[in-house]
Amino acid sequence: MEINFIQTNDSDYEVTKDEAKALWRKLIEIRSFEEKSIEAYKEGLLGGSLHPYIGQEAVATGMSAFLNESDYMTTTYRGRGHALAKKADPFKLFAEMFGRIDGYCKGKGGPMHIANSKLGMLGANGIVAGGIPIAVGAALTAKTLKNNHVAITYFGDGSTNQGVFHEALNLAAVLKLPMIFVCENNLYSEMTPISDSVLNEHLAERGLAYRILSYVVDGNDVFAVRKLAKEVTAFVREGNGPVFIEAKTYRLLGHMFGDTEIYRTKEEVASWKEKEPLIQFKQAVEKYNLLTEDEMLAIENEVKASIDNAFERAKLSEQPSLEEVFTDVY
Numbered sequence: 224m225e226i227n228f229i230q231t232n233d234s235d236y237e238v239t240k241d242e243a244k245a246l247w248r249k250l251i252e253i254r255s256f257e258e259k260s261i262e263a264y265k266e267g268l269l270g271g272s273l274h275p276y277i278g279q280e281a282v283a284t285g286m287s288a289f290l291n292e293s294d295y296m297t298t299t300y301r302g303r304g305h306a307l308a309k310k311a312d313p314f315k316l317f318a319e320m321f322g323r324i325d326g327y328c329k330g331k332g333g334p335m336h337i338a339n340s341k342l343g344m345l346g347a348n349g350i351v352a353g354g355i356p357i358a359v360g361a362a363l364t365a366k367t368l369k370n371n372h373v374a375i376t377y378f379g380d381g382s383t384n385q386g387v388f389h390e391a392l393n394l395a396a397v398l399k400l401p402m403i404f405v406c407e408n409n410l411y412s413e414m415t416p417i418s419d420s421v422l423n424e425h426l427a428e429r430g431l432a433y434r435i436l437s438y439v440v441d442g443n444d445v446f447a448v449r450k451l452a453k454e455v456t457a458f459v460r461e462g463n464g465p466v467f468i469e470a471k472t473y474r475l476l477g478h479m480f481g482d483t484e485i486y487r488t489k490e491e492v493a494s495w496k497e498k499e500p501l502i503q504f505k506q507a508v509e510k511y512n513l514l515t516e517d518e519m520l521a522i523e524n525e526v527k528a529s530i531d532n533a534f535e536r537a538k539l540s541e542q543p544s545l546e547e548v549f550t551d552v553y
């Protein structure tokens with residue numbers, strides 16, 4: 224078994240106008256939501272920490288393109304992007320982050336622990352690698368009930384050093400579960416470069432170690448991720464067992480809001496800014512003549528207005544009552 228390096232060719236970029244619009248809409252939605260979240264943090268509206276997803280939007284957008292609402296998903300403290308890509312409502316997400324009653328968990332989850340079973344969101348997780356075994360459990364449920372759902376889990380490069388990651392991969396492989404493991408390799412585990420803690424050049428080798436079909440993809444190229452997602456979602460849904468994806472990407476901001484970023488150089492950040500997801504998308508759209516500048520701008524303005532509206536409405540949402548603390552808690 225060898226790693227499959229995803230190579231794109233011209234035809235992978237030739238999507239329909241509607242498909243291109245949908246991708247752009249989602250990329251912009253996630254970016255705007257995260258920018259607004261930073262504003263909320265500065266305004267003191269959030270309890271706890273904020274770990275921005277800015278720079279990694281193409282992974283969630285591309286991977287979700289062929290998921291159904293009923294498919295299961297777990298994610299990390301960077302999970303608002305994954306939730307939005309799975310059609311979460313920005314108003315309910317903001318309200319949750321602000322600890323309000325209209326939030327997905329009536330304010331009990333906060334920025335790091337958003338869940339909603341109707342959307343298959345089995346939880347964002349503040350514990351590094353915490354979501355991985357939960358998704359494997361969901362995949363086991365899908366296989367047992369034969370309900371045709373797949374489970375996807377998103378995690379960072381640092382998570383692949385946790386013991387539970389290895390147990391989860393092994394179990395999913397042995398039981399041939401409908402699992403999509405997505406490692407967003409943004410090169411750092413908090414402030415530690417991944418090269419200081421892992422000797423493998425490609426983390427996809429860790430999937431191979433458990434005899435799982437494993438891929439490396441440019442996680443900043445939404446067209447490449449989408450092409451891979453189409454292939455693996457069908458493969459997993461057909462009962463062929465799990466897949467492992469290493470999406471190479473970069474977080475453009477610090478690990479969390481307030482990070483002084485002394486562990487990386489300005490030059491490094493600048494070089495990744497040149498190939499960030501929105502820039503790559505614009506370049507592809509221009510090269511393949513997919514959308515006009517006006518069409519893109521119209522979508523951008525519309526999405527930003529709706530995010531602003533969700534944000535303002537969430538601010539007006541009430542605080543939960545004291546009794547609420549004891550409901551829906553297990």
Ligand SMILES: Cc1ncc(C[n+]2csc(CCOP(=O)(O)OP(=O)(O)O)c2C)c(N)n1
Pocket residue numbers: 299301349350351352378379380381382383409411412413478
């Ligand atoms: C079990 C556990 N250990 C340590 C931490 C502290 N911590 C929070 S984020 C983080 C880094 C995780 O890095 P990675 O998995 O690469 O995800 P990224 O933040 O890069 O998306 C650490 C060590 C934690 N939350 N949970």
